[in-house]
Amino acid sequence: MSAFQRASISLAAAAAFAQTPAPKPIDNDQVHVFLATEQPHRKGAMHEHPMNRVLIYLEPGTTEFTHPDGKSERRQYKAGEAIWSPAGGLHTSENITDKPVRIVEIELKTKPQPLEKSAVPELDPTKVDPKHYKLEMENSQVRIVRVRYAPGERGPEHEHTLGHVIVYLNDQGDHKAGDFRFDGVAKHPEENKLDRTVERVVVDIK
Numbered sequence: 001m002s003a004f005q006r007a008s009i010s011l012a013a014a015a016a017f018a019q020t021p022a023p024k025p026i027d028n029d030q031v032h033v034f035l036a037t038e039q040p041h042r043k044g045a046m047h048e049h050p051m052n053r054v055l056i057y058l059e060p061g062t063t064e065f066t067h068p069d070g071k072s073e074r075r076q077y078k079a080g081e082a083i084w085s086p087a088g089g090l091h092t093s094e095n096i097t098d099k100p101v102r103i104v105e106i107e108l109k110t111k112p113q114p115l116e117k118s119a120v121p122e123l124d125p126t127k128v129d130p131k132h133y134k135l136e137m138e139n140s141q142v143r144i145v146r147v148r149y150a151p152g153e154r155g156p157e158h159e160h161t162l163g164h165v166i167v168y169l170n171d172q173g174d175h176k177a178g179d180f181r182f183d184g185v186a187k188h189p190e191e192n193k194l195d196r197t198v199e200r201v202v203v204d205i206k
Contacts, residue, residue: 022178029109030205031107031109031165031182031205032051032106032107033104033105033165033182034104035102035180036102036103037101037103038093038100038101039100040098041096042094043066043092044093045092046092048090048091049088050087051108052085052108052141053087054105054106055085056080056081056103056201057082057083058079058169058177059102060076060078060079060097062095063077063095064094064096065092066091066093066094067090068090074096079169080199082167082203084137084144102178104180111141112141113141113206114140121161123159125147125155125158125159125160126145129156129158131155132147132155133145134146134148140206141205142204145204146201147198147200147202148197148198149190149198151197152191154190155191157187158189158190159187160184161185162185162205163185164203165180165182166181167200167201168199168200172194172198
């Protein structure tokens with residue numbers, strides 16, 4: 001692929017993103033959540049991350065990280081992938097693919113809590129509705145749960161006992177792909193009334 005073709009693809013993708021307003025950042029006593037867009041082949045300034053984070057990639061790609069000593073490493077990710085990113089030292093990052101990549105970044109303000117499996121409530125969605133709610137990762141600060149409902153599917157009543165960030169991976173009614181919101185304690189059933197599958201990532205904050 002020529003440099004001209006890469007530039008054309010990048011400009012077209014950037015224009016498409018620009019037409020979609022970015023969701024408003026969330027900043028409360030538990031999290032700081034925002035949407036970052038990494039433009040292709042544009043190395044950022046040297047920086048560090050003082051807080052642990054969860055990163056949710058909305059597009060596939062590869063990022064190259066370079067440390068002050070000159071050593072570098074690459075991380076590949078898929079669209080919709082959610083990863084745990086611990087606080088880290090100085091580095092630069094560069095999206096080395098030919099398209100912009102959007103990342104929902106969840107910075108954690110809470111302190112790690114004891115990991116007690118017995119603390120999972122009886123109506124936790126991963127227990128009462130494992131078909132639609134699948135636990136991907138759990139540590140002392142978060143639980144990362146993937147949610148998927150096919151058209152017309154309905155789940156039993158379940159309960160959220162922790163504050164949680166919901167990230168929408170595709171268009172779902174009033175929410176567009178890449179939207180996010182913060183919810184508190186709640187108990188409810190759920191049904192997908194749309195004619196397409198809906199997918200989300202839920203990050204419980206401990």
